Amino acid sequence: MLLLDRVRSLAGLGVRAGRAVRDVGVLHPVRPDRAARLLFPYVRFGPVPATVGAMSALRFPDRTALIDERGALTHAELEGRASALATALRERLGEDERVGVLCRNHRGFVETVLAASRLGNDVVLLNTDFSATQLGQVIEREGVGLLVHDEEFDPVVDGASFGGRRVHAWSGGGTYETLDELAEATTAEPVMPGRVSRVVVMTSGTTGTPKGARHDISIGSVLPAALSHLMRVPVRSGAPIVIAPPLFHVLGFGYLSVGLGMGMPVVLSRRFDPAATLRAIEEHKAETLIAVPMMLQRLLDAGTVTTTATVSLRVVVCGGSALHPHVSEAFMDAFGDVLHNVYGATETGWATIATPEDLRAAPGTVGRPSYRLTVRILDEDGREAPPGDVGEIHTGGGLRFAGYTGGGGKRVRDGLTDTGDLGHFDDAGRLFVDGRVDDMIVSGGENVFPGEVEDLLGGHPGIAETSVIGVDDERFGRRLAAYVVRAEGASVDEDDVRAYVKAHLARYKVPRDVHFVDELPRTSTGKVKARALRG
Structure with missing residues (x-):
């Protein structure tokens, strides 16, 4: 009987998953000649951003890939620029040197990540809030040999005493080469990297020195999370997505990958402005908005919520910090029941997703565990805590954390990684985060x-x-x-x-x-x- 119930459950899950894949339009028809080449980028580069960009250029060549203050780029144009940049950067990089990216949200960030990950060089995403001292410490520790940065950060980079090569991503001119100059003056050549690139994401550093988190990424670790996401967050292929958080943050970077991979025009702005964000939603008829809780509050405070914005938005994904109940309820009252709250960490990726129904029924929840991902609440002795009891949140089965670049890692119990957060489950299986272990x-x-x-x-x-x-x-x-x-x-x-x-x-x-x-x-x-x- 238990086996039969298990089979029925899996069959039901398969049906729901199939519907989710169908509804979001992932199975976009591709010309046979392009379909035959779809696996080549993965074989050549591995599970890296460059592969996502190359595959999307084959699947959606004429579809808009991103929109920023400088206009729009199609997937074919973005891939062409990334290929040319990879050729140019290869001559400026040592085999084991890393590429640092210190950029606001614009095409230069995206192009640099796509280009560097083609080469097999690791990419280090740097926080634009870093002081000169912090920046100097991080780029030295991470072995950054080439730094791509916006011109506005010249004083910070100068103060960091960075001795490597520099390229300007936004504006630029004068002292340093620019991405535009490199892309326009270089003819793309085939690249066969000797290793698979890694993207190093910095922890927030709110309570200490920022650390670089490394991950072992594979199709097996990505597909379950992607499938769970499609089943709970109804994003659609081809529908514009506005990404408001910084792209160097795991939330912004994660949904940049989702947008590019699904052929969703990614709308970027160098700085977050609530009124401008609402105008962008209206202008581009965006169906999805990615934001952190503070941004949701700023959108409400702006007082410029319009019928057009509320009509076009189908999904708002929030994460990165605690979403207080009064914010989620006020936002959904204004924009409709479109809000989804994701919980995770830089080290472990997202672990749970709260749907609008979850947030209405249990304000403050971060939702239920993603498909094939284990979330447990453990007490001080490592025993699983019953619903309602607070303990340390541990996750397993999702993004595989490979340790910090400077050494060390997270505590692991029975194969589950300690998130550093305290929380509890309610009787319905919804997770609540009560705070950091260090905060209690x-x-x-x-x-x-x-x-x-x-x-x-x-x-x-x-x-x-x-x-x-x-x-x-x-x-x-x-x-x-x-x-x-x-x-x-x-x-x-x-x-x-x-x-x-x-x-x-x-x-x-x-x-x-x-x-x-x-x-x-x-x-x-x-x-x-x-x-x-x-x-």
């Missing part, structure tokens, strides 16, 4: 999760945004401190904040320190810089 404090013998207090204060009408952290306390060991940005025109004070928390949560969860600030220090992906607050 013990105050007077009680475990306190700052995220719970943040969620509550986020719903206060007089508070625009807040961050709650733990600080040292001589009497209790640790205590909570709240940093609060008042809503426009609000006069909420310290006593109001404490009284509000006391009325809804246990007494020991009331922040004893309340600081009012004009804004919270954030990374370019919307995460609050905890070290800056403690400083």
Whole structure:
């Protein structure tokens, strides 16, 4: 009987998967001569961005690949430029040197990644918020021999004392070569790399020095996640997608790959502006928007939600940091039930997906595990915790983390990787993230999760945004401190904040320190810089 139930379950899953593949239009008809060449890029380059670009050029040559401030490029044009750049960069790179990319969201970023990954050289995605000191430390540690960067970052690169070769990606001219000059002056030649390139993504570094995460990517590790995504997130081939987070971030980079691979015109802007993002959705009739929670709040604050934008959007994917319930509910009230919340990490990729139905039924959830991916909550002794109990989140079966480029890795238990987050499952199997392990404090013998207090204060009408952290306390060991940005025109004070928390949560969860600030220090992906607050 159990075997029969298992067979029925798998059959039902197969039917749903087949419908998902059909509905998104992945099976686009291809001319026989091009179809015969589809496997060649994979055999030549391996599972890398260059393969995605080359395959899409065969499948959708005349379809728009990306749109930025400089206009549009078709997949054939993008592939042609990437091929020419690969030929040019090959003469400027040592075999084991890495290519650093320090760019805003535009075609130069995409072209560089596609070109470098054709050569077999590793590509290091660098955070545009890095100081000169941070940049210098990272490019030295990562062995960057050639740096492609926007001209605006000249002072930062100069201050980093980078001694390798430099190419300007955006604007440029004068001292350094530009991507445009290289692409236009070079004739593409066949490339046969001696190794498979890796893309190195930096961790956020909100609580320490950013680390470079390496992954072992294969068809076997990518297909289950892709299939699960198609079954829960109804993106469509050929439908424009607006990517607002930085492309160097795992969320932005992941959906750049999704967009290029599915033939979805990728709409990019060098800087996030809420009004401009809404105009881009309207102008290009975009069906999908990728954003971080802070961006969703900025879109709501812009007050320019239009009928056109709400009608065209079918999917909004959010991730990168905690999505507070008051934000998800307000966004769906304004834009419709189109919001999907993904949870994962730079090291492990996405692990769960919350559908709009999940977010309505259980605000604050990050959803259910992706297909063929294991998510478990383990206690301090490594035992699986029952629903409702908080423990450490461990994942397995998805993107394979190959360790940090500077050495070290994540703790692994029974084949499952520790995410560093605390969380719990509800009775319906939905995951909730209660905070980072490092964020939880013990105050007077009680475990306190700052995220719970943040969620509550986020719903206060007089508070625009807040961050709650733990600080040292001589009497209790640790205590909570709240940093609060008042809503426009609000006069909420310290006593109001404490009284509000006391009325809804246990007494020991009331922040004893309340600081009012004009804004919270954030990374370019919307995460609050905890070290800056403690400083």
